[in-house]
Amino acid sequence: STRSGGRWSVPIVLDLAALFPDGSPHYVPPQRGLLLGVVETLADSGIKVVGLINTPQELEMEAAQQLGLPSLLSKGSLNSRNANFKV
Secondary structure: OEEEOOEEEEEEEEEOHHHOOOOOOOOOOOOOOHHHHHHHHHHHOOEEEEEEEOOOHHHHHHHHHOOOOOEEEEOOOOOOOOOEEOO
16 A cells, blocks of 8 residues: 555556447447546545556546556557557
8 A cells, every 4th residue: 555645545557448349339438537537536535546557548648648647558449459568
């Protein structure tokens, strides 16, 4: 665990694979601000997001610019099984 703002928190790498399209006609791409809301909600519960994995392209800019979180792995899509590592 780490100490953040005087409180102890548990560091995690957040897996966003569930936000990729699954072929459903009801799929809606992630909305801008979604990631910020999730990170803040987790932080309020003592969970500190230190990185992201399987980040949809729609959220990579938000993660980097607003939150300063690294995207450690990107699938690209469910049809693409080759992973690209990013630092």
